Amino acid sequence: MKRLRLRWIALLAVFLVVAACGGDDDDTATTAAAADTTEAPADTTAAPTDTTMAATSTSGAPTGEILTDVGVDLEAGTITVGLLSDLTGPFGPLVTAIVTGQEVYWENVNATGGVNGLTVNLEVRDTSYDVPTHVSLYEELKTQVVAFGHSTGSPHTVAINPQLQADGILAVPLTWYSGWSDPAINSNLVSHGTPYCLESMNLIEYAMDQAVAAGTAAPTIAIVSLPGDYGLDSAIGAAIAAETLGLEVVYDGTGAVVPGQDLTPIANEIVAADPDIVFITTTPTAFTEIYGPAIQQGFEAIWTGASPTYNPAFLASPLADALQRDFIGSAYVAPWGSGTPGTDELEALIASLRPDAMPLDYYAEGFVEAKILHEALLAAHEAGDMTQAGVLAAAKSLDEVDFNGLAPNESYTGEPNERLQREIVIFRPDAALLAAGGTGANVVEPAYTSETAANYEFTGACFVLE
Amino acid sequence: MRGRPNLYVSYEDEQAILPTWTKRVLMVVFGLAAVLIPLGAVLQFGERTVQPLGFLAGGDWLRILGTVAITAIAALGLNILTGLCGQVSLGHAFFMGIGAYTAAVLGSPVGAAGVFGSRWGAGLPMWVWLPAAGIVAAMVGALVAPTAVRVRGLYLAFVTLGLVFIGEWMFRTFVAVTGGSQSGRSFPPLNLRLWGIEREGQPATGPGLDLVGDGPSWAPINWLDWLLGPWINLPDTMSSEAKHYVVLGAIAVVFVLFAKNLQRTRIGRSFMAIRDRDIAAEVMGVADAGAKTRAFAISSFYAGVSGALLGAFVTRLIPESFGLDLSVQFVAIILIGGAGTVTGALLGTVFVVVLPRLVQDFSLWLTETVNAGGFLAPVADLVVSTGPGDFGLVSTSQGVTPGLNVAQLNFVLYGVLIIIFLIFEPLGLYGIWIRIRNYWKAWPFTY
Numbered sequence: 001m002k003r004l005r006l007r008w009i010a011l012l013a014v015f016l017v018v019a020a021c022g023g024d025d026d027d028t029a030t031t032a033a034a035a036d037t038t039e040a041p042a043d044t045t046a047a048p049t050d051t052t053m054a055a056t057s058t059s060g061a062p063t064g065e066i067l068t069d070v071g072v073d074l075e076a077g078t079i080t081v082g083l084l085s086d087l088t089g090p091f092g093p094l095v096t097a098i099v100t101g102q103e104v105y106w107e108n109v110n111a112t113g114g115v116n117g118l119t120v121n122l123e124v125r126d127t128s129y130d131v132p133t134h135v136s137l138y139e140e141l142k143t144q145v146v147a148f149g150h151s152t153g154s155p156h157t158v159a160i161n162p163q164l165q166a167d168g169i170l171a172v173p174l175t176w177y178s179g180w181s182d183p184a185i186n187s188n189l190v191s192h193g194t195p196y197c198l199e200s201m202n203l204i205e206y207a208m209d210q211a212v213a214a215g216t217a218a219p220t221i222a223i224v225s226l227p228g229d230y231g232l233d234s235a236i237g238a239a240i241a242a243e244t245l246g247l248e249v250v251y252d253g254t255g256a257v258v259p260g261q262d263l264t265p266i267a268n269e270i271v272a273a274d275p276d277i278v279f280i281t282t283t284p285t286a287f288t289e290i291y292g293p294a295i296q297q298g299f300e301a302i303w304t305g306a307s308p309t310y311n312p313a314f315l316a317s318p319l320a321d322a323l324q325r326d327f328i329g330s331a332y333v334a335p336w337g338s339g340t341p342g343t344d345e346l347e348a349l350i351a352s353l354r355p356d357a358m359p360l361d362y363y364a365e366g367f368v369e370a371k372i373l374h375e376a377l378l379a380a381h382e383a384g385d386m387t388q389a390g391v392l393a394a395a396k397s398l399d400e401v402d403f404n405g406l407a408p409n410e411s412y413t414g415e416p417n418e419r420l421q422r423e424i425v426i427f428r429p430d431a432a433l434l435a436a437g438g439t440g441a442n443v444v445e446p447a448y449t450s451e452t453a454a455n456y457e458f459t460g461a462c463f464v465l466e
Numbered sequence: 467m468r469g470r471p472n473l474y475v476s477y478e479d480e481q482a483i484l485p486t487w488t489k490r491v492l493m494v495v496f497g498l499a500a501v502l503i504p505l506g507a508v509l510q511f512g513e514r515t516v517q518p519l520g521f522l523a524g525g526d527w528l529r530i531l532g533t534v535a536i537t538a539i540a541a542l543g544l545n546i547l548t549g550l551c552g553q554v555s556l557g558h559a560f561f562m563g564i565g566a567y568t569a570a571v572l573g574s575p576v577g578a579a580g581v582f583g584s585r586w587g588a589g590l591p592m593w594v595w596l597p598a599a600g601i602v603a604a605m606v607g608a609l610v611a612p613t614a615v616r617v618r619g620l621y622l623a624f625v626t627l628g629l630v631f632i633g634e635w636m637f638r639t640f641v642a643v644t645g646g647s648q649s650g651r652s653f654p655p656l657n658l659r660l661w662g663i664e665r666e667g668q669p670a671t672g673p674g675l676d677l678v679g680d681g682p683s684w685a686p687i688n689w690l691d692w693l694l695g696p697w698i699n700l701p702d703t704m705s706s707e708a709k710h711y712v713v714l715g716a717i718a719v720v721f722v723l724f725a726k727n728l729q730r731t732r733i734g735r736s737f738m739a740i741r742d743r744d745i746a747a748e749v750m751g752v753a754d755a756g757a758k759t760r761a762f763a764i765s766s767f768y769a770g771v772s773g774a775l776l777g778a779f780v781t782r783l784i785p786e787s788f789g790l791d792l793s794v795q796f797v798a799i800i801l802i803g804g805a806g807t808v809t810g811a812l813l814g815t816v817f818v819v820v821l822p823r824l825v826q827d828f829s830l831w832l833t834e835t836v837n838a839g840g841f842l843a844p845v846a847d848l849v850v851s852t853g854p855g856d857f858g859l860v861s862t863s864q865g866v867t868p869g870l871n872v873a874q875l876n877f878v879l880y881g882v883l884i885i886i887f888l889i890f891e892p893l894g895l896y897g898i899w900i901r902i903r904n905y906w907k908a909w910p911f912t913y
Contacts, residue, residue, distance in 0.1 A: 088873040125826075128873050131650070131787065132780045136533070139707070140526035140823075155650045159782035166679065166706075227638065228648020228784075258638070258647070465649050466577075466585045 069387040071146030072118070079120045079386075081106075081373060082145035084137055084160075085174075086152040089129025090259075090283065094308070094362055095152055098174065099124055101346075101366020102149055104353050105374075115377045127152060131159050142167055147376070147391045150174040150369050154229035157189070158465050164188040168389040170376065172369045176307075176332060177229050178237075179461030181420050190372055190395050192410050193332035194421045196230060196306050197462035198453045200237030200279065201244075202424050203304045203330055205450035207277045208245055210328070211302055218246075219276035224253035224266060224290065226282050231255060232463040234281035234306045240462070244452050250275045257282045257290070267293035278303045284311035288319065295322045304328040307424075312361070315431045315440040323429045331425040333364035333407045335441035337433065338425075340405025342367075361439050368407045375401050408447065422453045481730050483723075504531055504711055505687065508699045515699075528707035530823060535711070535718035536775045538815040541799045542725045542808065543768025548797075549806035550734060551761035552741030554619065556793045557610075557626030558769050560633035563788035564606050565599035565770025566653070566777040567643050572598055573654030573778075575664040585651050586642050589664035591672065592657060596717075596774055603770025604763040611759035618744075630790050637785035650784035653777035656710060677709040684712075714775060721768060726808050728764070737761050741806075801884050804894025813895040821879065826872045829860040 071080040083102065086095045099122075106120045114120065123145055125137040134156040141148070142163075148171035151157045157173045164171055165188050173180050173191050176199070180191035194202070204221065211219040223238045225231035235254040242249050251273035253266055259282075267290045270278055278294075278301050280287060287309050303326045310329050314320065334343045336359045346367055350357055357363075376395035380386045383394060398412045408423045426445035434440030474480040484490045506523035509516045521527055544558050573595035574587030581588050614625055638647040645651030654664075655678050662672025670676070683691075683704045691700040704712075728734040736757045739747035748754050777783050795818060803814020835846040851858035861871050870878060891897045 087871060126871060126873050131783055132533070132776070135780050136526065136529050139529045143525065155648065155782055155784050158652075159780060162678075162781065226648065227646050230648070232646075232649070255646070463649075466645060466651055 065384060066381065067385045067387050067390060070143060071388065072386040074118075077114075077118050079115060079118045079377060080145045081120060081122055081147060081149045082141035083122055083124045083149045084127050084134055084141070084151045084156070084171075085124055086129040087124075087126040089127070091129060091152065091308075095174070097360045097362035098150070098366040098369070100354065100357065101363035102370045103366075104349050104363065105367050105370035107353055108349050109370075109374065115374065116381050118377075118381075120377075122149065127156065129153055129156070131156050135159055135163075138163065142169060145169075146386065146388055147373060147395075148172065149373050154179070154465060158185075161185065161188065168392055170373075170388070170392040170395050172372055174365075174369070175230070177461070177465075178233050178458075178463070179229075179465060181416050181458060182460050183416055184460070188392060190376075190398075190410075190412050192368055192372060192401075192421065193407065194424050194453075195237075195462070196234040196281070197237030197240075198420070198422050198456060199306055199330055199332075199424055200234050200281070201241040201453040201456060202422070202448055202450045203306075203328060203426070204238055204241040204247070204277065204279060205245060205452050206426055206445070206448060207279075207302045207304050207328055208247060211276045216276050218248070220250045220274075221247045221277045221279060222251035222253065222270050222273055222275040223249060224251075224257060224270065224278065224280045224282070225255060226257045226259070226286070227255040229463060229465055230306070230308070231257065231281050233461070235279075236462040238279045238281075240456070241450075241452050247277070257286050259283060259286050263289040264293045266290055267297075270294055271297050271299045274299075276301055280305040280309060282309055284309065284314070288314070288317075291322075292319065295319075295326075300326065302326060302328060304330070307331055310429075312429075312434060312439045312441070315429055315434045320429075320431045324431060327429050329427045329429060329441060331361060331427060331441065333361065333368055334405060334425060334446065335361050335427060335443060336364075336439040337441075338405075338443055338446065340446075342404035342406030345404065346406065359437060359439050361441065364406050368403055371403055371406075372398075372401055372410070417458045420458050422449045422456075423447050424449075483726055500715065501690070501712075502694075502698065502700070504528055505683075505704070505708055506701045508701075510697050510699055523708075525705055525707045528705070528711045530820060532707065532710050532714045532779055534816055534819045535714040536772055536779060537795075537799070537819050538718050538812055539721045539775070540769050540772035541796055541803070541811045541815045542721055543765040543772065544796045544800055545805065545808065545811040546725060546728065546737070546768065547761050547765035548800055549811070550729065550741060551737040551758065552744075553614070553758060553761060554623045554797075555626040555765070556623055556790070556797065557629035557633075558765075558796045559788045559790065559792035560626075560629045561603045561607060561766040561769035562773030562776065562792065563633050563637055563785070564766075565603040565773035566783060566788070567637070567640075568602040568770065569595045569599040569774030569777055570651060570653050571643055574652065575654075575666040575668075577666050582642070584642065585645060587654075587666075591659040591661060591674070592654070592778075593660075595654065596771060599774035600767040600771040603773070604767040607762040607766025608759055611762040612755075614762060615755045615758040627790070630788075630793055634785060634789055637788060644785045647786065648784055650782050650787075652782050653780070655781065656713060656775070656778045658713070677713060678706055680705045681709075684709075687712075710779065714779070717771075717775065721771070722808060722812070725768075725811075729808070733757070733760060738806075798880055798884055800894075802887055802894055804896030805892075807896050809899070810894050810896030813899065817895060818880075822872070822876045825876055825879070829872055829875075832860065 066074060068074060083099060085099050086092060102122060106122060109115065110119045123141055125141060127134040127137055129152065134153065138160045147169060151160065151171045152174045154175045154177040157171065157175065169188060171189055173189050176193050176196050178195035178197040179185050180189055181195065208219055221242050223235055225235035232255055251270055256266055257263060263286060271294050280290065280303060291303065307330045314323055334340050336343065336347065343364065346364055350363055375398055376391055379394035379398060380391045383390065396412055401410045403409060408421060410421065411419045425443060426448045427441040427443045430440055430442035433442055479485060484493055503519050504522050506517065509518065540558060540562060544555065547553050547555050571586045572588050572590045573592065574585065574589065576587055576589040577583035577585060610629065614622055617625055637644045657670065657674060657676050657678065659670060659672045659674030662670065664670055680703060683700065683702055687700055687704065736752045739750065739752050740754060740757055744754055799814035799818050800811060802817055804810025829850060832846045832850040835842050836850055849859050851861040859870065860875055887894050893900065
């Protein structure tokens with residue numbers, strides 16, 4: 001026993017020594033690593049950590065020679081792109097369709113010559129909208145992919161952000177959080193679409209104009225949202241708009257919606273406050289649990305909210321009639337059947353490559369994400385640097401990405417306040433369009449930017465994820 | 467007399483952690499493997515080099531191993547409460563949350579508005595916040611215990627189930643501490659610092675050891691490399707994940723030893739007496755309420771430390787992370803591994819943490835096999851579903867296809883395995899191990 005205990009103490013002591021001795025090794029670490037990489041600038045097969053340095057030091061490499069490290073295999077002619085997708089969590093059905101959009105986009109690119117002859121393969125991983133799983137899967141994919149075609153969820157993307165920065169890898173965030181436009185956060189991210197915060201401003205100004213046109217002199221508003229980055233970012237934008245436009249907030253339910261709880265009390269409070277406009281940002285299920293009880297009491301108002309609140313399936317439910325009367329919808333991408341060159345191309349590709357797929361607006365989101373990465377890969381190829389860091393730098397230098405009418409064009413250079421996307425699509429639900437084989441979105445404003453949103457000075461995230 | 471199985475000449479020998487030489491040798495081999503393989507040891511045979519199980523040294527597998535270490539600590543805690551003391555608890559996630567948020571408040575950098583800003587943070591070093599996370603969780607555990615000791619079995623399960631829901635509500639509501647629902651907060655990184663208050667936006671002060679970032683190997687690793695001679699070589703650099711693995715592994719080893727020793731003490735025996743027959747235990751002089759309170763406190767200490775490490779490891783958690791699913795995961799670990807034994811809890815942890823990755827890799831491999839063609843393709847095609855109209859158990863395509871996807875398959879496997887183990891092998895993986903061991907013990911005379 002005594003001897004045994006001594007041995008364990010010795011073992012413990014070794015571990016304590018581990019903790020104590022490595023202390024001053026770190027400074028030498030960085031200098032040593034830096035010295036190593038300057039020696040091997042032309043080494044294209046170097047470890048990923050080395051090539052960040054190697055890539056920058058050989059930007060003037062001889063033409064025709066392309067630098068690669070992870071995820072691009074010039075001999076096999078393949079590019080591997082990672083997707084961190086929520087396939088089984090709360091946004092599963094939506095993200096699954098977005099992944100289908102990405103797959104169809106790249107299948108088409110591969111069939112028509114690829115990215116300068118290189119075939120793009122997707123590595124899709126299911127995060128189940130769980131932060132630890134998201135981080136683990138990032139760790140798995142980072143040694144296989146050249147960039148991440150999307151990363152689902154704001155807290156999730158914030159969690160991997162320090163590692164993206166340390167590893168020098170690009171990711172396209174699959175959330176419309178306003179923080180992605182903040183240069184303090186987005187060094188490795190290229191976002192797209194109007195953030196929730198500015199979307200709210202657009203919707204509220206549009207809804208106010210509608211209410212005024214209908215004869216309401218001074219419209220009142222109720223603001224209801226989920227907690228978290230999505231709900232709060234949206235609700236803060238709504239509050240800014242209400243203040244700017246002089247709308248009286250008669251009921252403030254910011255962050256009050258807790259999914260899974262009884263939401264009827266919120267519906268009752270909205271009805272009691274009797275607003276002219278209800279701004280609601282929740283999940284589709286929570287929306288029906290508030291909207292249903294409210295209209296049952298004979299309540300009538302203009303209802304509007306962030307894009308993910310609405311689900312086209314509502315139009316096949318008993319809510320359809322009321323929704324067509326009350327609801328103003330928003331979209332970040334042109335809805336199915338908009339008739340832009342981009343949507344026409346998408347619809348043709350879905351019809352030929354996924355003949356059984358039902359029409360959904362989420363495919364377009366997948367197309368938009370894939371298009372950004374496609375442009376970045378082309379620019380990286382032209383620059384002769386298809387390393388992870390090279391693709392990141394190429395994406396960050398994209399002056400204009402043209403989505404061909406599928407979504408408003410994006411730019412990743414210049415001042416954050418200037419390049420911030422402020423334009424949304426506004427539609428009214430239309431059951432007839434759904435029945436005719438579309439997604440039931442009757443576009444009333446294909447490119448709407450309110451004055452409130454246009455004049456909004458962006459200095460940082462509306463809701464800060466600390 | 468020496469070397470005869472099951473013959474002990476002293477009580478001390480019988481109670482030894484490693485009573486036989488076979489176990490001692492195996493433990494040394496296992497310990498060396500657990501250090502060497504994940505650090506990327508290379509065996510040198512003249513000109514030839516071999517890296518056994520080299521994939522374990524990859525960043526993704528090191529992360530899985532780190533998760534195993536963290537999960538093992540919490541599982542050992544539940545094992546003390548449920549396995550040793552017989553008190554079923556579904557509230558383990560709540561105590562992990564308490565520990566995680568204690569660590570977040572004590573360890574996060576001090577913000578611009580001071581300690582009690584929009585997110586509380588005192589910027590204290592890890593040697594303060596890690597034990598504090600355990601102590602606060604243990605105190606909460608001791609507070610809860612008076613209610614819990616009055617009920618038994620199913621009723622206790624319900625009391626602790628309530629804890630999870632109260633906890634989730636608290637975590638969602640207390641925004642300054644937890645960051646609020648669905649947005650969460652960042653956690654202090656696993657940096658070993660001797661002193662110095664960390665402030666937001668300023669480089670860390672005080673001497674210490676950063677685990678974040680890659681760097682040269684730590685001195686003890688280099689000594690080990692030197693000790694092992696020219697045949698086994700360790701790399702000169704350590705990735706951030708490797709550093710985390712070493713530190714988390716070391717912490718887990720301390721907790722394993724404590725759990726193992728607890729079983730051999732008066733306290734541990736009083737737990738087992740209560741588990742086996744609480745009235746008989748009281749008749750023999752074991753204070754029922756006191757022992758149960760102690761079990762709750764110790765178990766919560768484990769959970770608190772594990773929660774704090776999880777937060778630091780993942781760097782950001784949302785309040786919803788500490789929900790019922792997490793508690794159920796630990797019950798599954800205990801049941802699959804085998805309740806009441808340290809080895810069982812560890813086996814269960816490895817199984818439950820590694821299973822999703824294995825299922826994922828297996829289904830990806832199946833898809834590759836189908837796509838590659840060849841004689842295995844039709845067999846793989848029976849299992850995997852690659853598109854609409856193609857029936858199979860596992861679906862790896864993202865569209866609407868028949869079959870389960872990887873996450874769903876994992877859940878189904880959990881459920882099926884718990885039922886199978888409860889019916890056929892109540893001792894869990896540990897029971898299977900014991901049977902295999904007993905078979906070989908008397909081999910070739912096994913009958």
